[in-house]
Amino acid sequence: MSIANTAHSVVEPSLNTRRLAGSLVVLYAVITMIPLVWIVLTSFKSPDDAISYPPKIVFTPSLEGYCNLFTTRSRQTPEFIRTLGPPQGLCDDIARSRNMVVAGPSNYVPRFVNSLIIAFGSTVLAVALGTLSAYGFSRFRVPLKDDLLFFILSTRMMPPIAVAIPIYLMYRTIGLSDTRLGMILLYTSVNVSLAVWLLKGFIDEIPREYEEAAMIDGYTRFQAFVKVVLPQATTGIAATAIFCLIFAWNEYAFAVLLTSGNAQTAPPFIPIIIGEGGQDWPAVAAGTTLFLVPIVVFTVLLRKHLLRGITFGAVRK
Amino acid sequence: MNDLSASSRITYGAVPLQPGLARRVRGLSDKALAWLFITPTIVLLLAINIFPLVWTIYLSFTNYRANRSNAPVKWLGIDWYQTILTDPDIWAAMQVTAHFVFWTVVIETVLGFGLAFLIDKKFRGHGMWTTIILLPMMLSPAVVGNFWTFLYQPQIGLFNYMVAFLTGRSASSFQMLGDVTLSPWAIVIVDAWMWTPYVMLICLAGLRSIPDYIYEAAEVDRASKWRQFWSITLPMALPFIMLAVLFRGIENFKMFDMVNLLTGGGPGSTTEVASITLKRAAFESWRTGYSSAFAIILFVTVFGLANIYVKALNRVKSR
Numbered sequence: 001m002s003i004a005n006t007a008h009s010v011v012e013p014s015l016n017t018r019r020l021a022g023s024l025v026v027l028y029a030v031i032t033m034i035p036l037v038w039i040v041l042t043s044f045k046s047p048d049d050a051i052s053y054p055p056k057i058v059f060t061p062s063l064e065g066y067c068n069l070f071t072t073r074s075r076q077t078p079e080f081i082r083t084l085g086p087p088q089g090l091c092d093d094i095a096r097s098r099n100m101v102v103a104g105p106s107n108y109v110p111r112f113v114n115s116l117i118i119a120f121g122s123t124v125l126a127v128a129l130g131t132l133s134a135y136g137f138s139r140f141r142v143p144l145k146d147d148l149l150f151f152i153l154s155t156r157m158m159p160p161i162a163v164a165i166p167i168y169l170m171y172r173t174i175g176l177s178d179t180r181l182g183m184i185l186l187y188t189s190v191n192v193s194l195a196v197w198l199l200k201g202f203i204d205e206i207p208r209e210y211e212e213a214a215m216i217d218g219y220t221r222f223q224a225f226v227k228v229v230l231p232q233a234t235t236g237i238a239a240t241a242i243f244c245l246i247f248a249w250n251e252y253a254f255a256v257l258l259t260s261g262n263a264q265t266a267p268p269f270i271p272i273i274i275g276e277g278g279q280d281w282p283a284v285a286a287g288t289t290l291f292l293v294p295i296v297v298f299t300v301l302l303r304k305h306l307l308r309g310i311t312f313g314a315v316r317k
Numbered sequence: 318m319n320d321l322s323a324s325s326r327i328t329y330g331a332v333p334l335q336p337g338l339a340r341r342v343r344g345l346s347d348k349a350l351a352w353l354f355i356t357p358t359i360v361l362l363l364a365i366n367i368f369p370l371v372w373t374i375y376l377s378f379t380n381y382r383a384n385r386s387n388a389p390v391k392w393l394g395i396d397w398y399q400t401i402l403t404d405p406d407i408w409a410a411m412q413v414t415a416h417f418v419f420w421t422v423v424i425e426t427v428l429g430f431g432l433a434f435l436i437d438k439k440f441r442g443h444g445m446w447t448t449i450i451l452l453p454m455m456l457s458p459a460v461v462g463n464f465w466t467f468l469y470q471p472q473i474g475l476f477n478y479m480v481a482f483l484t485g486r487s488a489s490s491f492q493m494l495g496d497v498t499l500s501p502w503a504i505v506i507v508d509a510w511m512w513t514p515y516v517m518l519i520c521l522a523g524l525r526s527i528p529d530y531i532y533e534a535a536e537v538d539r540a541s542k543w544r545q546f547w548s549i550t551l552p553m554a555l556p557f558i559m560l561a562v563l564f565r566g567i568e569n570f571k572m573f574d575m576v577n578l579l580t581g582g583g584p585g586s587t588t589e590v591a592s593i594t595l596k597r598a599a600f601e602s603w604r605t606g607y608s609s610a611f612a613i614i615l616f617v618t619v620f621g622l623a624n625i626y627v628k629a630l631n632r633v634k635s636r
Contacts, residue, residue: 012439013438013439017438018438018439018440018441019440021435021436021438021440022435022438022440022441022442022443022446024435025432025435025436025440025443025446025447025450026446028432028450029446029449029450032449032450032452032453032510032514033449033452034475035464035465035468035475035510036452036453038464038468038475039464039467042467050473051472051473052473053472053473053478053488054478055473055475055478129357129358129361130358132353132354132355132357132358133354133355133357133358133359135354136350136351136352136354136355137355139351140347140348140350140351140354141351142351142355148355148359151362152358152362154620155362155366155367157567157616157619157620157623158366158370158571158616158619159570159571159573159591159592159595159612159615159616159619160571160573161573161592161595161596161599161612162373162595162612162613162615162616163366163369163370163373164599164600165369165373165376165383165599165605165608165609165612166368166369166370166372166373166376166609167365167369168383168600169372169383169605170368170369170372172383185361185365186365188361188365189361189362189364189365189366192358192361192362193362196358221347221350222350246455249457250455250456250457250458250459250460251457252457252458252459252462252574252578253573253574253577256577257596257600267457267458267459267460268459270459270460270463271459271462271463271466271578279467281467281473284463284464284467285464285467288460288463288464291456291457291460292456292460295452295455295456295457296452296455298455299448299451299452299455300448303444303448303451306451306518307518307519307521307522310454310515310518310519310564311519311560311564314560315519315522315523315557315560316522
């Protein structure tokens with residue numbers, strides 16, 4: 001961003017040019033946002049409002065979508081419902097207005113928990129392995145260094161489906177299929193390439209003199225790594241962690257091919273929420289909206305590192 | 318480095334090291350440490366990427382079927398490769414894939430570069446708008462595929478409503494996901510929506526890397542803005558544009574999630590990209606040997622094209 005801060009010069013565009021550029025970009029941003037805003041709105045609609053035509057922009061907000069996402073319901077006769085006591089919470093209240101009662105939590109909760117465990121587990125592993133390797137590649141003379149780094153990168157060129165077949169067979173043989181551990185290891189292997197490349201860039205920027213000074217003071221190389229380099233690399237490690245987290249959180253192809261119930265994450269689950277009379281769009285929208293929230297927060301946090309992260313550190317700002 | 322106080326010098330954690338042990342830890346040479354640091358990653362990649370790849374190569378020469386794992390495995394040699402490379406359906410899928418890659422990359426590059434060019438003009442609030450534009454590419458393809466399916470619904474979807482509103486057609490008269498001519502474009506639109514920001518970000522980095530003095534010199538020489546664009550901006554941003562094209566090209570060649578969610582390859586096989594064909598062969602018909610051979614062909618194709626392209630990229634960079 002340094003060039004943006006240089007003093008006013010002859011190449012600074014005129015005010016009119018800037019205004020025109022600004023309006024065009026804002027126009028694009030608004031068009032981009034329409035689908036996102038629409039899905040958030042839909043998550044707060046009642047099923048009838050969600051499928052009304054023409055599409056409703058003004059509507060009475062409802063939490064039915066979120067309730068349907070988190071609960072399963074069973075149909076009852078109005079007579080039976082009248083014999084029940086007061087509704088058990090908001091979702092039960094909504095369900096009763098449709099002649100149903102809440103029967104229990106939906107499968108979304110365990111899927112969501114799986115997403116959390118797998119995403120965080122693989123992130124911690126990938127960042128740990130990545131930090132060590134990145135330091136190794138950054139500071140030591142490693143034979144075939146360029147080849148090894150390229151090898152690490154090239155593992156990302158495989159179509160996920162191509163690796164999924166043998167991984168499926170391998171996991172079946174060693175008992176890892178449809179387990180969280182299996183998915184953690186798989187996502188770690190996908191993420192570690194990104195982690196090594198990104199972190200190598202960050203560690204390259206820490207002057208070697210710091211560790212050398214520490215080692216002259218009597219630290220071993222390993223102590224210097226832990227006490228001098230790691231603290232310096234905190235920002236880079238955090239950014240890398242968030243990128244790994246976002247990938248594991250968003251991943252769909254492996255999840256849909258390699259898991260069936262036990263270890264399934266939330267992304268393959270959201271598309272199949274079926275309500276009475278077809279797809280339950282408010283519930284789908286609710287699942288989607290909940291999934292968007294952490295990503296929006298992370299995007300804002302990551303602004304500065306975004307470019308590095310998506311290009312494996314090949315381009316720096 | 319004041320925090321490295323003298324008292325903590327030869328302690329490791331809280332326990333002071335015995336002189337001999339200290340020597341041994343210090344004696345762990347840099348070379349040993351380097352391997353200690355790098356090996357876990359390499360081992361993991363060998364176990365979860367390379368071993369499966371080698372296994373795929375082996376399977377591609379056999380008639381193995383994953384759903385009949387007890388059946389005797391017969392060695393077939395290159396039979397599958399011959400079958401696949403002479404199968405018109407496979408070539409059709411490759412053509413569909415090539416179309417997707419071509420159109421998404423073209424649209425994303427033009428739009429992405431255009432946006433980057435505009436954002437580079439540093440209007441008020443450009444930082445905030447840039448962040449907003451970047452949001453779609455951070456989302457899960459599953460989530461994106463989902464809500465675009467909703468937007469594309471002919472009776473209730475917002476997309477159809479807006480197109481109908483703008484063109485005066487009736488909203489239920491066209492089905493983005495069910496029509497043989499429209500469905501490929503339905504996927505291109507979503508991909509462009511999601512990934513244009515990606516190209517934009519890389520192009521923006523390219524534009525920001527052009528030093529101001531070059532433009533100042535051009536101003537002095539009275540080069541027109543148009544001329545400056547063609548002789549300075551575009552050539553200097555070209556390596557970045559090419560990098561974006563490379564990354565998008567590889568990703569879209571592998572495209573699976575979006576297609577699987579939006580159309581599942583249909584209607585007919587109009588959106589059946591290679592990954593979908595592969596998924597069907599591998600996980601629906603369980604022709605493991607056959608699909609392994611196809612997977613290898615795809616991998617070699619991506620890898621080969623990417624390598625050729627990287628060579629071209631390096632030539633542009635070194636100019």
